[in-house]
Amino acid sequence: MIKRKPESHKGDYGHLLILGGSPGLTGAVCLSAISALRSGCGLVTVGIPESLNPIIEVKLTEAMSLPLPETESHTFSLKGFEKVINFIEEKADGVVIGPGISLENETSKFVKEIVKNVEKPILIDADGLKIISSELKILKNKKIKPVLTPHPGEMRALTGKDINYIQKNREKCAEEFAKEYGVVMVLKGHHTVVSDGEKIYINLTGNPGMATAGSGDVLSGIIGSLLVQKMEPFDAAKTGVYIHGLAGDFALKEKGEISLIASDIIEYIPHSFLYFTKIKKCIKISKNRGDK
Secondary structure, X not given: OOOOOOOOOHHHHOEEEEEOOOOOOHHHHHHXXXXXXXXXXXXXXXXXXXXXXXXXXXHOOOOEEEEEOEOOOOOEOHHHHHHHHHHHHHOOOEEEEOOOOOOXXXXXXXXXXXXXXXXXOEEEOOHXXXXXXXXXXXXXXXXXXXXXXXXXXXXXXXXXXXXXXXXXXXXXHHHHHHHHHOOEEEEXXXXXXXXXXXXXXXXXXXXXXXXXXXXXXXHHHHHXXXXXXXXXXXXXXXXXXXXXXXXXXXXXXXXXXXXXXXXHHHHOHHHXXXXXXXXXXXXXXXXXXXXX
């Protein structure tokens, strides 16, 4: 995260493009967008199939939208590829792709082409992970390691391994996949595992109340925000899962496990960053005093 200077402006804190949404699933990109803004990035644009743009305009106040060509099913069309790539090259500092995007055939081609051609930080989530599972080679040899955020079911699609095996070997599965494909793997679940193929981070924040629709979309927004604020992919991923889980823990105290929903996690993102900043400051002071 960038330390904010008095003379700074929104352009100093990154511009995140979020590509997602399809009929019945516009909430996913909205959750990602709001959580990204709450996590400090200066600008968020949501790329959305053009007929769904009025819904986004109503749901979102602080984020911008980018209406894109669509299929007859009102999902992303391959015709929007050049518009998106030009937008990324000219305006965006990073991309989140996948929340609510659907598995429609032409949309799948669109997703693969974006992943192949983006040279800026990119996070792939949800249906985006299922789409690329049939062509994993497009992840390799990227200048900046892509961040993948699967839950165990999506990890099964990526690896072909049984979910029970994945759950019993979470660290091994995350590390091996990250190493083979040159990515940062965020294997979500109890004690989320983050690995870049060399380092491993096991997250200890979070609670069962966060097992709710949209929680993963919130996480993708947090990590995407940190990526466009120039944090390295592995650091952005491990910080993001910590902040996400901590926000869920703060929310738990007020809402309880049964009633906790994804927007509650967003509500407590500010509390998490305040706590995180305070802890980092205390550690820095301790080190400066020569304490161990």
